[in-house]
Amino acid sequence: MKWFGRWAGREGSRPALARGGVVFGGGEWPLSYEAQVREGYARNAVAQRAVKLVAEGVGAVPVTASDPALGALVAARSGGQALLETVAAQMLLHGNAYVQMLRDGDGNVVELFALRPERVAVEADAGGWPAAYRYRVGERVTRLTADGPRPDVVHLKTFHPLDDHYGLGCLGAAAGAVAIHNASARWHKALLDNAARPSGALVYDPGDGSVLSADQQAQLQAEMDASFAGAMNAGRPMLLQGGLKWQALSLSPADMDFVGLKAAAAREIALAFGVPPMLLGLPGDSTHANYREANRALWRLAILPLAGTILAGLEQALRGWFRHAALSVDLDRVPALAEDRERLWAAVSGADFLSVAEKRRMVGLGDMA
Numbered sequence: 211m212k213w214f215g216r217w218a219g220r221e222g223s224r225p226a227l228a229r230g231g232v233v234f235g236g237g238e239w240p241l242s243y244e245a246q247v248r249e250g251y252a253r254n255a256v257a258q259r260a261v262k263l264v265a266e267g268v269g270a271v272p273v274t275a276s277d278p279a280l281g282a283l284v285a286a287r288s289g290g291q292a293l294l295e296t297v298a299a300q301m302l303l304h305g306n307a308y309v310q311m312l313r314d315g316d317g318n319v320v321e322l323f324a325l326r327p328e329r330v331a332v333e334a335d336a337g338g339w340p341a342a343y344r345y346r347v348g349e350r351v352t353r354l355t356a357d358g359p360r361p362d363v364v365h366l367k368t369f370h371p372l373d374d375h376y377g378l379g380c381l382g383a384a385a386g387a388v389a390i391h392n393a394s395a396r397w398h399k400a401l402l403d404n405a406a407r408p409s410g411a412l413v414y415d416p417g418d419g420s421v422l423s424a425d426q427q428a429q430l431q432a433e434m435d436a437s438f439a440g441a442m443n444a445g446r447p448m449l450l451q452g453g454l455k456w457q458a459l460s461l462s463p464a465d466m467d468f469v470g471l472k473a474a475a476a477r478e479i480a481l482a483f484g485v486p487p488m489l490l491g492l493p494g495d496s497t498h499a500n501y502r503e504a505n506r507a508l509w510r511l512a513i514l515p516l517a518g519t520i521l522a523g524l525e526q527a528l529r530g531w532f533r534h535a536a537l538s539v540d541l542d543r544v545p546a547l548a549e550d551r552e553r554l555w556a557a558v559s560g561a562d563f564l565s566v567a568e569k570r571r572m573v574g575l576g577d578m579a
Contacts, residue, residue, distance in 0.1 A: 226338050243304060243328050246381050250388040251303060256476045257388055259490055260483035261302050267513035268520065269295030272543035276536035284524060284537065288312070288321040296324045297366060297520050302483060304328065305377030307366040308343060309524065310354065319531050325363070332375045340365065340375065364527035366520055384482035387475040394472035484512035509546040514539060541574065
């Protein structure tokens with residue numbers, strides 16, 4: 211029998227598991243996680259800000275711990291890494307987070323460090339259940355145990371309907387909108403580089419049916435690039451001769467509706483990460499009365515659920531060192547929810563039919579000692 215009987219006989223009653231495969235994109239979008247991070251996070255302001263809003267919110271939640279040492283362990287930085295913020299960002303982007311328990315010589319956990327999720331692979335047993343995790347950096351592979359009262363690493367993941375081992379991040383769902391948004395930004399940049407004017411063509415029409423030779427075409431193109439292309443040559447007059455005339459081509463920005471397309475893509479990115487568009491400065495499609503309501507919705511629908519998932523996973527993993535470990539968010543100290551808590555306290559205080567003990571339990575204070 212293992213520690214407190216928690217693992218005794220569990221292997222025989224477990225259902226078989228199988229990996230369905232981690233999918234990060236499809237169609238014309240980048241398939242690899244690293245490519246999507248570069249395009250969807252490092253090079254996209256909307257996605258980066260959306261992830262930062264949620265992750266920094268999770269990192270700033272006031273945490274209540276059953277043991278001061280437990281609270282200090284979760285709040286401490288390891289190698290400059292803010293644990294809760296890092297784990298939240300990894301779960302949003304990748305869908306998985308792996309927190310390693312770093313121990314001292316006596317086997318006591320002294321630090322918590324979040325590993326990069328794309329470097330970790332599940333090592334399954336005969337029944338498909340995780341038996342260990344392999345952390346690979348180049349040619350170096352570290353094997354970390356996953357089971358028992360004191361595991362080397364805890365795996366936190368989001369729900370994935372097609373995979374038993376890995377979670378599903380938001381980055382893949384946002385990949386299409388990110389690609390559209392980035393393409394629109396590149397289109398606007400190219401438009402500005404060409405003096406924000408529609409492109410056109412030089413038409414050679416001497417009237418006798420002759421055409422330019424290959425050398426003449428190359429020379430003419432080189433002269434155009436050197437003298438008239440780019441923002442530095444904006445507004446420079448063009449002198450045409452020898453049967454040449456300018457013919458404007460393509461549609462205007464209004465016809466192509468790139469501005470509206472880019473705004474729609476930005477709102478879809480915000481939707482994928484659970485952030486109200488108003489908080490990202492995006493116009494339109496806002497159902498919130500004001501910024502304060504949008505901020506409250508962000509905390510209620512995105513930050514608090516993610517923080518609760520992370521704290522519950524850490525709490526369970528750390529019970530091998532802290533027997534009665536308990537981690538939770540102190541809702542009374544969340545500024546965005548101050549009005550909600552104020553209304554709750556007023557309603558409970560005015561309920562004369564409730565006892566003092568019942569009132570304390572309703573506001574989360576528990577019974578008096």
